[in-house]
Amino acid sequence: MFKKLPGDETRKLVSTTPDTAVVFRPVVVQTPAIVTIVILAWRVLAGLVRTVIVHPVAVAALVVPVTLTLLYGWRVALIVSTVLASLLIGWYLGDRESFTSCVGWRLLAFWRRIWIYRRHWQPVMVISGLGRHLRGRDYLPRLVRVECDSSADRVTVRMLSGQAVKDWTDRADHLAHGFGAPACRVTIARAGRLVLTFPRSDPLATPLPAVPVPASADVGPVEIGRCEDGTPWRLKVHGTHVLVAGATGAGKGSVIWSTVRALLPAVRAGLVELWALDPKLMELSYGRELFGHRYAATPEECADLLDEAVSVMQKRAARFAGVRRSHVPTVDDPFVLVIVDEVAFLTAYQPDRALRQRITAALATLTTQGRAVGVGVLAALQDPRKEVMNIRNLFPDKIALRLDESEQVDMVLGDGARDRGAHADLISPRPELGAGVGYVRLETSPEPVRVRAAYVSDTDIRAMVAARADWGEAA
Numbered sequence: 001m002f003k004k005l006p007g008d009e010t011r012k013l014v015s016t017t018p019d020t021a022v023v024f025r026p027v028v029v030q031t032p033a034i035v036t037i038v039i040l041a042w043r044v045l046a047g048l049v050r051t052v053i054v055h056p057v058a059v060a061a062l063v064v065p066v067t068l069t070l071l072y073g074w075r076v077a078l079i080v081s082t083v084l085a086s087l088l089i090g091w092y093l094g095d096r097e098s099f100t101s102c103v104g105w106r107l108l109a110f111w112r113r114i115w116i117y118r119r120h121w122q123p124v125m126v127i128s129g130l131g132r133h134l135r136g137r138d139y140l141p142r143l144v145r146v147e148c149d150s151s152a153d154r155v156t157v158r159m160l161s162g163q164a165v166k167d168w169t170d171r172a173d174h175l176a177h178g179f180g181a182p183a184c185r186v187t188i189a190r191a192g193r194l195v196l197t198f199p200r201s202d203p204l205a206t207p208l209p210a211v212p213v214p215a216s217a218d219v220g221p222v223e224i225g226r227c228e229d230g231t232p233w234r235l236k237v238h239g240t241h242v243l244v245a246g247a248t249g250a251g252k253g254s255v256i257w258s259t260v261r262a263l264l265p266a267v268r269a270g271l272v273e274l275w276a277l278d279p280k281l282m283e284l285s286y287g288r289e290l291f292g293h294r295y296a297a298t299p300e301e302c303a304d305l306l307d308e309a310v311s312v313m314q315k316r317a318a319r320f321a322g323v324r325r326s327h328v329p330t331v332d333d334p335f336v337l338v339i340v341d342e343v344a345f346l347t348a349y350q351p352d353r354a355l356r357q358r359i360t361a362a363l364a365t366l367t368t369q370g371r372a373v374g375v376g377v378l379a380a381l382q383d384p385r386k387e388v389m390n391i392r393n394l395f396p397d398k399i400a401l402r403l404d405e406s407e408q409v410d411m412v413l414g415d416g417a418r419d420r421g422a423h424a425d426l427i428s429p430r431p432e433l434g435a436g437v438g439y440v441r442l443e444t445s446p447e448p449v450r451v452r453a454a455y456v457s458d459t460d461i462r463a464m465v466a467a468r469a470d471w472g473e474a475a
Protein backbone atom coordinates (compact mmCIF):
# COMPACT_ATOMS: atom_id res chain seq x y z
CA MET A 1 0.00 0.00 0.00
CA PHE A 2 2.82 2.46 0.87
CA LYS A 3 6.02 2.84 -1.01
CA LYS A 4 8.80 2.31 1.51
CA LEU A 5 11.54 4.85 0.96
CA PRO A 6 15.01 4.33 2.41
CA GLY A 7 14.93 5.49 5.99
CA ASP A 8 11.12 5.53 6.16
CA GLU A 9 9.54 3.55 8.90
CA THR A 10 5.93 2.61 8.31
CA ARG A 11 5.37 2.14 12.03
CA LYS A 12 5.61 5.92 12.44
CA LEU A 13 2.59 6.42 10.24
CA VAL A 14 -0.35 7.15 12.44
CA SER A 15 -3.15 7.83 10.07
CA THR A 16 -3.96 7.79 6.46
CA THR A 17 -7.19 7.95 4.63
CA PRO A 18 -7.78 7.42 0.94
CA ASP A 19 -7.19 10.53 -1.18
CA THR A 20 -5.51 12.54 1.58
CA ALA A 21 -1.90 13.22 2.27
CA VAL A 22 0.08 10.82 4.36
CA VAL A 23 0.40 12.06 7.93
CA PHE A 24 3.60 11.40 9.87
CA ARG A 25 4.06 11.59 13.58
CA PRO A 26 7.56 12.84 14.35
CA VAL A 27 9.58 10.89 16.84
CA VAL A 28 9.95 12.95 20.02
CA VAL A 29 13.20 12.25 21.78
CA GLN A 30 12.98 13.13 25.47
CA THR A 31 16.25 14.77 26.54
CA PRO A 32 16.93 14.25 30.23
CA ALA A 33 16.88 17.57 32.14
CA ILE A 34 20.37 17.02 33.46
CA VAL A 35 21.78 16.93 29.90
CA THR A 36 20.05 20.23 29.06
CA ILE A 37 21.34 21.81 32.28
CA VAL A 38 24.91 20.62 31.64
CA ILE A 39 24.84 21.95 28.07
CA LEU A 40 23.50 25.32 29.21
CA ALA A 41 26.06 25.58 32.03
CA TRP A 42 28.84 24.70 29.60
CA ARG A 43 27.69 27.39 27.17
CA VAL A 44 27.54 30.03 29.90
CA LEU A 45 31.00 29.05 31.18
CA ALA A 46 32.50 29.05 27.66
CA GLY A 47 30.89 32.47 27.00
CA LEU A 48 32.35 33.87 30.23
CA VAL A 49 35.83 32.54 29.52
CA ARG A 50 35.65 33.91 25.98
CA THR A 51 34.55 37.34 27.24
CA VAL A 52 37.39 37.46 29.77
CA ILE A 53 39.95 36.51 27.11
CA VAL A 54 38.61 38.88 24.45
CA HIS A 55 37.79 41.84 26.75
CA PRO A 56 40.05 41.62 29.82
CA VAL A 57 40.03 45.39 30.41
CA ALA A 58 36.26 45.77 30.24
CA VAL A 59 35.70 42.70 32.43
CA ALA A 60 38.20 44.00 35.01
CA ALA A 61 36.47 47.41 35.00
CA LEU A 62 33.20 45.70 35.96
CA VAL A 63 34.39 42.84 38.15
CA VAL A 64 36.93 44.62 40.36
CA PRO A 65 34.54 47.21 41.91
CA VAL A 66 31.78 44.62 42.34
CA THR A 67 34.13 42.12 44.03
CA LEU A 68 35.58 44.80 46.30
CA THR A 69 32.09 45.92 47.30
CA LEU A 70 31.06 42.37 48.14
CA LEU A 71 34.25 41.60 50.08
CA TYR A 72 35.09 44.88 51.84
CA GLY A 73 32.08 47.15 51.45
CA TRP A 74 31.32 50.05 49.10
CA ARG A 75 33.71 52.55 50.76
CA VAL A 76 36.81 50.47 49.98
CA ALA A 77 35.49 49.82 46.48
CA LEU A 78 34.96 53.55 45.95
CA ILE A 79 38.46 54.46 47.22
CA VAL A 80 40.19 51.79 45.12
CA SER A 81 38.12 52.71 42.05
CA THR A 82 38.92 56.43 42.52
CA VAL A 83 42.65 55.71 42.82
CA LEU A 84 42.56 53.47 39.74
CA ALA A 85 40.52 56.03 37.79
CA SER A 86 43.00 58.79 38.73
CA LEU A 87 45.90 56.62 37.58
CA LEU A 88 44.12 55.97 34.31
CA ILE A 89 43.39 59.69 33.81
CA GLY A 90 47.06 60.44 34.56
CA TRP A 91 48.09 57.82 32.01
CA TYR A 92 45.65 59.29 29.47
CA LEU A 93 47.00 62.81 29.99
CA GLY A 94 50.63 61.68 30.04
CA ASP A 95 50.61 59.33 27.05
CA ARG A 96 47.36 59.44 25.17
CA GLU A 97 48.53 57.08 22.42
CA SER A 98 49.53 54.17 24.64
CA PHE A 99 46.42 54.68 26.79
CA THR A 100 44.05 54.48 23.85
CA SER A 101 45.77 51.46 22.32
CA CYS A 102 45.94 49.53 25.63
CA VAL A 103 42.68 50.61 27.27
CA GLY A 104 40.57 53.06 25.27
CA TRP A 105 39.94 51.07 22.11
CA ARG A 106 39.34 47.89 24.11
CA LEU A 107 36.65 49.52 26.23
CA LEU A 108 35.07 51.03 23.14
CA ALA A 109 35.15 47.64 21.40
CA PHE A 110 33.45 46.00 24.37
CA TRP A 111 30.76 48.64 24.44
CA ARG A 112 30.15 48.57 20.70
CA ARG A 113 30.07 44.80 20.66
CA ILE A 114 27.23 44.78 23.17
CA TRP A 115 25.36 47.90 22.17
CA ILE A 116 25.68 47.89 18.39
CA TYR A 117 26.59 44.47 17.10
CA ARG A 118 25.19 41.96 19.61
CA ARG A 119 21.93 43.92 19.96
CA HIS A 120 21.28 44.13 16.22
CA TRP A 121 22.96 40.89 15.14
CA GLN A 122 19.94 38.64 14.89
CA PRO A 123 17.59 41.04 13.03
CA VAL A 124 20.31 42.28 10.66
CA MET A 125 21.46 38.74 9.84
CA VAL A 126 17.95 37.40 9.27
CA ILE A 127 16.63 40.37 7.29
CA SER A 128 19.74 40.65 5.12
CA GLY A 129 19.43 36.93 4.36
CA LEU A 130 22.75 35.96 5.91
CA GLY A 131 21.05 34.03 8.71
CA ARG A 132 18.56 31.20 8.20
CA HIS A 133 15.37 30.40 10.04
CA LEU A 134 14.88 26.65 9.69
CA ARG A 135 12.38 24.48 11.53
CA GLY A 136 11.79 27.10 14.18
CA ARG A 137 15.49 27.69 14.85
CA ASP A 138 17.69 30.62 13.88
CA TYR A 139 21.03 29.70 12.33
CA LEU A 140 23.17 32.83 12.52
CA PRO A 141 26.78 33.56 11.56
CA ARG A 142 28.83 33.91 14.73
CA LEU A 143 30.03 37.27 15.97
CA VAL A 144 33.58 36.32 16.98
CA ARG A 145 35.34 39.56 17.85
CA VAL A 146 34.98 43.34 17.68
CA GLU A 147 38.07 45.55 17.53
CA CYS A 148 38.15 49.33 17.33
CA ASP A 149 40.71 51.85 16.23
CA SER A 150 40.54 55.57 15.73
CA SER A 151 38.48 55.36 12.56
CA ALA A 152 36.72 52.02 12.22
CA ASP A 153 35.29 48.93 13.87
CA ARG A 154 36.59 45.58 12.66
CA VAL A 155 34.12 42.80 13.28
CA THR A 156 35.31 39.22 12.85
CA VAL A 157 32.54 36.78 11.95
CA ARG A 158 32.36 33.06 11.35
CA MET A 159 30.24 32.37 8.31
CA LEU A 160 27.59 29.69 8.29
CA SER A 161 28.84 26.47 6.70
CA GLY A 162 28.22 26.65 2.99
CA GLN A 163 28.20 30.44 2.74
CA ALA A 164 30.44 32.19 0.22
CA VAL A 165 32.27 35.50 0.58
CA LYS A 166 30.09 36.82 -2.23
CA ASP A 167 26.98 36.27 -0.10
CA TRP A 168 28.46 38.85 2.27
CA THR A 169 29.92 41.28 -0.26
CA ASP A 170 26.52 41.38 -1.99
CA ARG A 171 24.96 42.45 1.31
CA ALA A 172 27.56 45.01 2.36
CA ASP A 173 24.93 47.72 2.05
CA HIS A 174 22.46 45.87 4.31
CA LEU A 175 25.20 45.38 6.90
CA ALA A 176 26.32 49.02 6.81
CA HIS A 177 22.83 50.39 7.28
CA GLY A 178 21.86 47.66 9.73
CA PHE A 179 24.71 48.58 12.06
CA GLY A 180 24.46 52.33 11.45
CA ALA A 181 27.75 52.74 9.56
CA PRO A 182 28.32 54.70 6.35
CA ALA A 183 29.93 51.67 4.63
CA CYS A 184 31.02 48.10 5.15
CA ARG A 185 34.06 46.41 3.65
CA VAL A 186 34.38 42.64 3.64
CA THR A 187 37.78 40.95 3.83
CA ILE A 188 38.74 37.32 4.30
CA ALA A 189 40.52 36.53 7.57
CA ARG A 190 40.86 32.79 6.91
CA ALA A 191 38.72 29.97 5.62
CA GLY A 192 35.24 30.48 6.98
CA ARG A 193 36.07 33.75 8.74
CA LEU A 194 35.56 37.28 7.54
CA VAL A 195 36.42 40.69 8.85
CA LEU A 196 33.78 43.36 8.32
CA THR A 197 35.18 46.88 8.51
CA PHE A 198 32.68 49.56 9.50
CA PRO A 199 34.15 53.09 9.38
CA ARG A 200 33.05 55.31 12.28
CA SER A 201 34.67 58.47 11.01
CA ASP A 202 36.57 59.29 7.86
CA PRO A 203 40.21 60.16 8.58
CA LEU A 204 40.61 61.02 4.90
CA ALA A 205 37.80 63.57 4.83
CA THR A 206 40.12 66.57 4.87
CA PRO A 207 42.91 67.29 2.39
CA LEU A 208 46.39 66.27 3.48
CA PRO A 209 49.22 68.75 3.12
CA ALA A 210 52.18 67.70 0.97
CA VAL A 211 54.40 65.12 2.64
CA PRO A 212 57.74 66.76 3.55
CA VAL A 213 60.54 66.05 1.10
CA PRO A 214 62.43 63.05 2.57
CA ALA A 215 65.77 63.74 4.17
CA SER A 216 67.53 60.86 2.43
CA ALA A 217 67.64 59.57 -1.12
CA ASP A 218 65.26 56.62 -1.33
CA VAL A 219 63.86 54.79 -4.33
CA GLY A 220 61.93 52.29 -2.23
CA PRO A 221 58.20 52.64 -1.77
CA VAL A 222 57.74 56.38 -1.38
CA GLU A 223 55.33 58.03 1.02
CA ILE A 224 52.71 59.93 -0.94
CA GLY A 225 49.72 60.13 1.39
CA ARG A 226 47.82 58.23 4.01
CA CYS A 227 45.82 55.00 4.23
CA GLU A 228 42.43 54.88 5.89
CA ASP A 229 43.87 53.27 9.02
CA GLY A 230 46.17 56.27 9.51
CA THR A 231 49.33 54.57 8.29
CA PRO A 232 51.41 56.23 5.56
CA TRP A 233 50.51 55.31 2.00
CA ARG A 234 53.74 54.21 0.37
CA LEU A 235 53.74 53.77 -3.37
CA LYS A 236 56.15 51.36 -5.00
CA VAL A 237 57.49 52.84 -8.22
CA HIS A 238 60.83 51.08 -8.65
CA GLY A 239 60.37 47.54 -9.95
CA THR A 240 56.83 48.04 -11.21
CA HIS A 241 54.63 50.27 -13.37
CA VAL A 242 51.72 52.25 -11.96
CA LEU A 243 48.51 53.32 -13.65
CA VAL A 244 46.46 56.04 -11.94
CA ALA A 245 42.86 56.10 -13.17
CA GLY A 246 40.42 58.83 -12.21
CA ALA A 247 37.75 61.04 -13.71
CA THR A 248 38.52 64.65 -14.40
CA GLY A 249 39.28 66.46 -11.14
CA ALA A 250 39.83 63.19 -9.25
CA GLY A 251 43.28 64.33 -8.15
CA LYS A 252 45.59 62.34 -10.42
CA GLY A 253 47.97 65.27 -10.28
CA SER A 254 48.40 64.87 -6.52
CA VAL A 255 49.55 61.25 -6.95
CA ILE A 256 52.05 62.28 -9.62
CA TRP A 257 53.38 65.32 -7.76
CA SER A 258 53.60 63.54 -4.42
CA THR A 259 55.67 60.84 -6.10
CA VAL A 260 57.94 63.39 -7.77
CA ARG A 261 58.35 65.16 -4.44
CA ALA A 262 59.27 61.98 -2.58
CA LEU A 263 61.85 61.08 -5.22
CA LEU A 264 63.56 64.50 -5.28
CA PRO A 265 66.44 63.58 -2.93
CA ALA A 266 67.10 60.48 -5.04
CA VAL A 267 67.06 62.67 -8.17
CA ARG A 268 69.56 64.96 -6.50
CA ALA A 269 71.76 61.99 -5.59
CA GLY A 270 71.68 60.86 -9.22
CA LEU A 271 69.85 57.62 -8.41
CA VAL A 272 66.64 58.59 -10.21
CA GLU A 273 65.80 60.34 -13.47
CA LEU A 274 62.32 61.74 -14.00
CA TRP A 275 61.13 61.87 -17.60
CA ALA A 276 57.85 63.66 -18.26
CA LEU A 277 55.29 63.35 -21.05
CA ASP A 278 52.73 66.10 -20.79
CA PRO A 279 50.44 65.91 -23.83
CA LYS A 280 47.75 68.04 -22.11
CA LEU A 281 50.37 70.73 -21.49
CA MET A 282 48.82 71.46 -18.12
CA GLU A 283 49.82 69.35 -15.19
CA LEU A 284 53.53 68.68 -15.57
CA SER A 285 54.38 71.91 -17.37
CA TYR A 286 54.00 73.68 -14.05
CA GLY A 287 57.21 72.13 -12.79
CA ARG A 288 58.90 71.29 -16.08
CA GLU A 289 62.30 72.49 -14.81
CA LEU A 290 62.30 69.42 -12.56
CA PHE A 291 62.55 67.20 -15.62
CA GLY A 292 65.36 69.06 -17.39
CA HIS A 293 65.51 68.18 -21.07
CA ARG A 294 63.47 64.99 -20.49
CA TYR A 295 60.19 66.81 -20.95
CA ALA A 296 57.91 66.36 -23.94
CA ALA A 297 54.57 67.92 -24.76
CA THR A 298 53.74 67.46 -28.45
CA PRO A 299 52.85 63.92 -29.58
CA GLU A 300 55.98 63.78 -31.76
CA GLU A 301 58.23 64.80 -28.86
CA CYS A 302 56.45 62.30 -26.62
CA ALA A 303 57.04 59.50 -29.14
CA ASP A 304 60.74 60.44 -29.39
CA LEU A 305 61.15 60.53 -25.61
CA LEU A 306 59.46 57.13 -25.26
CA ASP A 307 61.71 55.69 -27.98
CA GLU A 308 64.70 57.05 -26.08
CA ALA A 309 63.48 55.32 -22.90
CA VAL A 310 63.09 52.08 -24.85
CA SER A 311 66.61 52.45 -26.16
CA VAL A 312 68.00 53.04 -22.61
CA MET A 313 66.08 49.99 -21.50
CA GLN A 314 67.36 47.78 -24.32
CA LYS A 315 70.99 48.84 -23.84
CA ARG A 316 70.74 48.04 -20.15
CA ALA A 317 69.06 44.72 -20.85
CA ALA A 318 71.95 43.82 -23.18
CA ARG A 319 74.50 44.78 -20.50
CA PHE A 320 72.66 43.04 -17.67
CA ALA A 321 71.97 39.82 -19.60
CA GLY A 322 73.53 36.93 -17.71
CA VAL A 323 75.06 39.30 -15.14
CA ARG A 324 72.13 40.33 -12.93
CA ARG A 325 68.44 39.76 -12.79
CA SER A 326 67.21 42.87 -11.06
CA HIS A 327 68.11 46.53 -11.07
CA VAL A 328 69.79 48.39 -8.23
CA PRO A 329 69.79 52.16 -8.81
CA THR A 330 73.27 53.65 -9.15
CA VAL A 331 74.60 56.89 -10.54
CA ASP A 332 75.64 55.04 -13.70
CA ASP A 333 72.35 53.19 -14.01
CA PRO A 334 69.71 55.37 -12.33
CA PHE A 335 66.10 54.37 -12.06
CA VAL A 336 64.25 56.05 -14.92
CA LEU A 337 60.65 56.93 -14.13
CA VAL A 338 58.66 57.88 -17.20
CA ILE A 339 55.67 59.97 -16.08
CA VAL A 340 52.79 60.24 -18.54
CA ASP A 341 49.90 62.59 -17.82
CA GLU A 342 46.68 61.53 -19.58
CA VAL A 343 48.14 58.66 -21.51
CA ALA A 344 44.95 58.30 -23.62
CA PHE A 345 45.87 61.53 -25.44
CA LEU A 346 48.76 59.57 -26.88
CA THR A 347 47.26 56.10 -27.25
CA ALA A 348 43.57 56.62 -28.09
CA TYR A 349 42.78 60.22 -28.98
CA GLN A 350 45.84 60.75 -31.16
CA PRO A 351 44.55 61.24 -34.74
CA ASP A 352 47.85 60.31 -36.42
CA ARG A 353 47.58 56.53 -36.64
CA ALA A 354 51.27 55.88 -37.24
CA LEU A 355 52.26 58.02 -34.25
CA ARG A 356 49.61 56.38 -32.10
CA GLN A 357 50.91 52.92 -32.93
CA ARG A 358 54.50 53.98 -32.34
CA ILE A 359 53.65 55.37 -28.90
CA THR A 360 51.53 52.36 -27.91
CA ALA A 361 54.30 49.99 -29.00
CA ALA A 362 56.90 51.92 -27.00
CA LEU A 363 54.70 51.97 -23.90
CA ALA A 364 53.96 48.27 -24.25
CA THR A 365 57.69 47.52 -24.60
CA LEU A 366 58.54 49.58 -21.52
CA THR A 367 55.78 48.06 -19.40
CA THR A 368 56.62 44.49 -20.38
CA GLN A 369 60.41 44.67 -20.15
CA GLY A 370 61.35 47.78 -18.23
CA ARG A 371 61.00 46.95 -14.59
CA ALA A 372 63.86 44.45 -14.28
CA VAL A 373 66.30 46.97 -15.75
CA GLY A 374 65.12 50.01 -13.80
CA VAL A 375 62.79 51.74 -16.23
CA GLY A 376 59.30 52.35 -14.80
CA VAL A 377 56.16 54.04 -16.07
CA LEU A 378 53.74 56.10 -13.98
CA ALA A 379 50.76 56.93 -16.16
CA ALA A 380 47.54 58.83 -15.47
CA LEU A 381 44.31 58.07 -17.28
CA GLN A 382 40.75 59.38 -17.14
CA ASP A 383 38.86 56.60 -18.88
CA PRO A 384 40.00 53.07 -18.06
CA ARG A 385 38.00 51.25 -20.76
CA LYS A 386 39.94 48.82 -22.93
CA GLU A 387 39.07 50.70 -26.12
CA VAL A 388 40.87 53.72 -24.64
CA MET A 389 43.78 51.93 -22.98
CA ASN A 390 44.28 48.48 -24.41
CA ILE A 391 47.56 47.99 -22.52
CA ARG A 392 46.17 48.78 -19.09
CA ASN A 393 46.78 45.22 -17.90
CA LEU A 394 50.51 45.62 -18.53
CA PHE A 395 50.61 47.87 -15.44
CA PRO A 396 51.04 45.62 -12.39
CA ASP A 397 49.91 48.30 -9.93
CA LYS A 398 46.81 50.37 -10.38
CA ILE A 399 45.18 53.14 -8.40
CA ALA A 400 41.46 53.85 -8.74
CA LEU A 401 40.64 57.44 -7.82
CA ARG A 402 37.09 58.73 -8.30
CA LEU A 403 35.53 56.99 -11.29
CA ASP A 404 32.35 57.81 -13.18
CA GLU A 405 30.82 54.34 -13.28
CA SER A 406 30.80 51.39 -10.92
CA GLU A 407 31.88 48.98 -13.70
CA GLN A 408 35.10 50.95 -14.13
CA VAL A 409 36.26 49.95 -10.64
CA ASP A 410 36.77 46.30 -11.61
CA MET A 411 38.37 47.41 -14.88
CA VAL A 412 41.06 49.18 -12.87
CA LEU A 413 41.50 47.05 -9.74
CA GLY A 414 40.46 43.67 -11.11
CA ASP A 415 37.36 41.52 -10.88
CA GLY A 416 35.47 41.66 -7.62
CA ALA A 417 37.28 44.74 -6.29
CA ARG A 418 34.09 46.77 -6.05
CA ASP A 419 32.27 43.95 -4.30
CA ARG A 420 35.07 43.93 -1.77
CA GLY A 421 34.47 47.56 -0.95
CA ALA A 422 36.42 49.60 -3.51
CA HIS A 423 33.61 52.10 -4.06
CA ALA A 424 35.62 54.46 -6.26
CA ASP A 425 32.45 55.50 -8.06
CA LEU A 426 31.02 56.83 -4.77
CA ILE A 427 33.94 59.13 -3.93
CA SER A 428 32.74 62.70 -3.56
CA PRO A 429 33.27 64.93 -6.61
CA ARG A 430 33.86 67.86 -4.22
CA PRO A 431 37.64 68.39 -4.33
CA GLU A 432 38.00 69.11 -0.61
CA LEU A 433 36.27 65.81 0.24
CA GLY A 434 37.22 63.49 -2.57
CA ALA A 435 40.18 64.74 -4.64
CA GLY A 436 43.15 62.41 -4.20
CA VAL A 437 40.98 59.77 -2.47
CA GLY A 438 41.14 56.35 -4.06
CA TYR A 439 41.56 52.64 -3.66
CA VAL A 440 44.66 50.52 -4.15
CA ARG A 441 45.60 46.93 -3.77
CA LEU A 442 48.74 46.60 -1.71
CA GLU A 443 51.26 43.88 -2.41
CA THR A 444 50.59 42.21 0.92
CA SER A 445 46.86 41.77 0.46
CA PRO A 446 44.33 41.35 -2.35
CA GLU A 447 41.86 43.54 -0.48
CA PRO A 448 41.42 47.11 -1.69
CA VAL A 449 42.68 49.75 0.72
CA ARG A 450 41.26 53.28 0.80
CA VAL A 451 43.92 55.97 0.56
CA ARG A 452 44.32 59.69 0.01
CA ALA A 453 47.20 61.32 -1.78
CA ALA A 454 48.68 64.41 -0.17
CA TYR A 455 47.96 67.63 -2.02
CA VAL A 456 51.04 69.23 -3.53
CA SER A 457 50.05 72.84 -4.08
CA ASP A 458 51.39 75.21 -6.71
CA THR A 459 53.51 76.83 -3.98
CA ASP A 460 54.99 73.42 -3.11
CA ILE A 461 55.81 72.79 -6.76
CA ARG A 462 57.45 76.22 -7.09
CA ALA A 463 59.50 75.48 -3.97
CA MET A 464 60.58 72.14 -5.47
CA VAL A 465 61.59 73.87 -8.69
CA ALA A 466 63.56 76.48 -6.73
CA ALA A 467 65.31 73.78 -4.71
CA ARG A 468 66.15 71.94 -7.94
CA ALA A 469 67.62 75.13 -9.42
CA ASP A 470 69.71 75.69 -6.26
CA TRP A 471 71.27 72.26 -6.25
CA GLY A 472 71.73 72.45 -10.04
CA GLU A 473 73.80 75.60 -9.61
CA ALA A 474 75.72 74.17 -6.67
CA ALA A 475 76.66 71.05 -8.65
Ligand SMILES: Nc1ncnc2c1ncn2[C@@H]1O[C@H](COP(=O)(O)OP(=O)(O)OP(=O)(O)O)[C@@H](O)[C@H]1O
Nearest residue numbers: 207248249250251252253254431435436453454455
Ligand atom coordinates in the same frame (compact mmCIF):
# COMPACT_ATOMS: atom_id res chain seq x y z
N1 LIG B 1 45.05 65.25 -2.89
C1 LIG B 1 44.24 66.30 -2.97
N2 LIG B 1 43.64 66.77 -1.86
C2 LIG B 1 42.81 67.81 -1.94
N3 LIG B 1 42.48 68.46 -3.07
C3 LIG B 1 43.05 68.05 -4.20
C4 LIG B 1 43.95 66.94 -4.20
N4 LIG B 1 44.35 66.73 -5.47
C5 LIG B 1 43.73 67.66 -6.21
N5 LIG B 1 42.96 68.47 -5.46
C6 LIG B 1 42.08 69.54 -5.92
O1 LIG B 1 41.31 69.00 -6.98
C7 LIG B 1 41.48 69.74 -8.17
C8 LIG B 1 41.64 68.78 -9.35
O2 LIG B 1 42.85 68.09 -9.19
P1 LIG B 1 43.72 67.56 -10.41
O3 LIG B 1 43.84 68.61 -11.46
O4 LIG B 1 44.96 66.97 -9.88
O5 LIG B 1 42.77 66.44 -10.94
P2 LIG B 1 43.04 65.54 -12.21
O6 LIG B 1 42.55 64.18 -11.84
O7 LIG B 1 44.46 65.65 -12.65
O8 LIG B 1 42.05 66.18 -13.24
P3 LIG B 1 42.24 66.33 -14.82
O9 LIG B 1 42.27 64.94 -15.38
O10 LIG B 1 41.04 67.10 -15.25
O11 LIG B 1 43.55 67.07 -15.02
C9 LIG B 1 42.74 70.58 -7.96
O12 LIG B 1 42.57 71.84 -8.51
C10 LIG B 1 42.86 70.70 -6.48
O13 LIG B 1 42.24 71.87 -6.01
